[in-house]
Amino acid sequence: MPKTLNPLQLIADRWQPSARFVRGAALATVVMAVxxxxxxxxxxxxxxxxxxxxxxxxxxxxxxxxxxMGINGIIEFSNRMLTYVLCGVVGVFIIASRALAPRRRGLTRLGWAQFWLVMGNAVVGGITVLTGLNPYIVSSHFLLASGLLTVAVIGWQRSREGDAAPRDLVARPVRQLSWVLVAASAALIVIGTVVSGAGKHAGDASKDVRRIPLDWREVTQLHVDFVFIVVGLTAALWFTLRAVKSPAQPRRKVLEMFVVLLLQGVIGYVQYFADTPELLVGVHMFGSCLVWIAALRVFLSLRERADAPIVPAPSDEPGAPVKRIGREAVQPAASSR
Structure with missing residues (x-):
């Protein structure tokens, strides 16, 4: 029976990208998600x-x-066209991950997860327009984009690791504290979308655009409360890592998150007291991406994955196939005669 022609397999048969290229492609998906x-x-x-x-x-x-339609039509249409650019970048990551030798199925799955998130969010974006910028659909549109960013960051991290089972670098209670930090950061971002949905930036000059029926100033206060919670958890995690003498990298990642939180907090306070000017709100949205990336990097830095072991085939004949599990594989040595 003839083999089924798989385009990705055909590419993999003719091109093997370097691990550095795959890491670059993974980083490009993070940049495009932002x-x-x-x-x-x-x-x-x-x-x-x-x-x-x-x-x-x-x-x-x-x-x-x-x-x-003027400049507004150009801006909206240009944003739609960026979806195709994003698909192209994710496609390069999928192809490179599939063609990498030895094959890393986990990376390829993360690439496909990004692709389907992009497709799903494109449909949600269309529903957003067809419903006249319903604030709940707009919020889900942003949260799906944040989901895409999450998978992209995980893919970037996995591209720099091996395929062995993850090994914790700290005790389980410390890992659990990092889980709480990530959960609080996620809640902070979700509340931020509610602030946007209830605030004055409806997305269109029409007075018919619905808003979430909440006092945006009260929701903003809840948002600020969660900022203090996240800052407190970040400080607690840093002191805990010092106390348990963790490796330097996790402590550095926590410090990076602390700096990002401080800068984001300053921007948030300035935009609030300046009556939310558009430019500062946009910078604040960019900052929310950096906060989420920093939180994920903190979480991922508390474990490591080495290269998986290479398991040779049972045969010791020259040229026998190798079961490739790690990043590199070697042919078994010829037996002496």
Whole structure:
């Protein structure tokens, strides 16, 4: 029976990327995930959410914006086009991971997870337009983008590790403290989306755009409360890591998160007392991405994965196949005669 032609396998048969290339491709997916979040925020902050009033085309008669739609149509349509760029970057990561020798199925699965998140979020983006910027759909659109960023960061980390089972670098109670930190950071971001959904930046100049029926100042106070919780947990984790004499890398990652939180807090306070100017709100959205990336890096730094062991085939004949589990594989040596 003839083999099924798999395009990814055909590429893998002819091209084996370096581990460095795969790491670069993984980092590119992280960068693009951040860009998608920031440009999506720019669409809302420039009142361009309905710049293209329908989906998947820009208008009922045109795929692209017309001159009469002005700058808002261009901004909205440009953000839609970035989805194709993101798909291309994720596609490169998938292909490179699949072609890497030895094959690392975990990396390929993370690439495909990103692809389907992009596709799902594109549909949610269309529903956002068709529902006239329903604030709950807009919030889910942002949270799905944050999910994409999460998978991208994990893929970037996994591209720099081996495939052995993870080994904790600290005791379980310390790991549990990092879980609480990640959960609190996630809650902080979710509450931030509620602030956006209830605030004055509706995404379009039309007065018909719905908002979440909450006092945005009260929700902002809850958001600030969670900022203090996350800062406190970050400080507690740093002192705990020092007390247990953890490796230097986890402590450094916690310090990086602490710095990002301080900068994000300063931007948040300035934008609040300046009556949320659009530019500062956009910078704050970028900062939220950095906070989430920092929280994930703290969590991932508390364990390590070595290269998986190489298990040779039972045969000791020259040229016998090798069961490749780690990053490198060797042929078994020829038996002496």
């Amino acid at each position: 860009i998608i979040v920031v440009t999506g925020g720019a669409v809302r902050l420039t009142q361009s959410g309905l710049g293209c009033p329908t989906w998947p085309t820009c208008t009922e008669e045109s795929l692209t914006p017309t001159g009469a």
